[in-house]
Ligand code: NAD
């Protein structure tokens with residue numbers, strides 16, 4: 001049994017990770033400021049003696065005794081990370097410094113949830129870890145992209161300079177139950193719109209692509225990657241490499257929800273990447289893992305979840 005800290009543990013991915021780590025008999029401490037997470041995501045875990053939650057901002061120093069740290073604290077949806085961009089970059093950079101400082105003090109292993117956004121609007125397709133990316137350093141997405149890139153630098157420097165045991169995963173678009181109704185990312189937006197027969201909002205012409213990973217696949221990969229030997233550091237991509245256009249996603253969501261929604265085309269946000277698809281050969285060579293849940297199956301589970309959330313709101 002390990003004592004494990006999850007920063008951002010009340011968020012979408014963090015709450016699934018906490019649940020699985022508890023099922024595997026660990027002690028889990030969740031640290032969250034509830035900016036985009038919620039108490040309801042972790043309410044079902046509170047009765048477990050091996051679970052506790054601290055309301056704290058990751059930009060403040062952390063004093064705990066732990067064996068492992070998963071660093072997830074950071075808003076992940078463009079709507080939320082652009083709400084207060086200065087806070088977003090502080091969260092990534094100061095958060096990284098604080099979890100690395102903690103890992104150094106208590107000799108813990110620390111895993112950074114980096115992102116496919118470090119590749120920016122990529123010129124290489126699919127994206128491999130060797131690619132250094134095409135990121136605008138001064139655009140509206142930079143607070144997130146550059147914050148995550150700087151966090152990777154900090155992780156590598158603490159590793160090289162102070163021998164801190166680190167792992168870096170570059171997560172590609174992930175979806176599933178417990179995304180917030182107001183999350184603003186494409187999968188939750190389209191499902192909520194379809195369930196309410198409202199217009200599906202495609203930004204741009206819908207020809208841009210993304211590759212969607214179901215949250216359970218991500219979480220199992222994260223834990224396996226954390227459990228690799230100290231020589232395995234990454235960065236490694238983690239995602240489902242099946243690529244869809246956003247227009248295809250809209251059609252699929254409409255079909256699976258039996259919706260009467262029409263499609264409306266809105267302006268494409270600045271610096272929105274044209275295409276994205278992970279090359280996952282590296283992670284497959286490092287751990288026994290590959291995505292198990294394909295888009296249609298994962299969407300059906302997510303649709304069920306949002307049906308419940310919407311019912312609660314209108315009840
Ligand atoms: P999320 O917004 O649901 O979760 C983020 C959590 O961090 C929330 O609970 C939020 O309240 C908390 N948080 C934010 N700022 C904080 C701060 N300053 N101090 C303490 N807590 C703070 O997003 P998610 O999709 O669960 O993403 C989790 C992590 O995974 C993020 O770091 C994100 O960048 C990374 N990631 C996610 C995806 C994805 O597709 N979901 C892709 C790439 C990377």
Ligand code: UDP
Nearest residue numbers: 078184185186187189201202203208246272
């Ligand atoms: N998108 C869209 N409609 C929405 C939300 C997003 O067409 O209601 C598009 C967005 O412009 C992007 C893609 O879907 O091209 C994925 O967006 P998301 O915010 O989910 O993630 P990211 O851009 O960070 O990959």
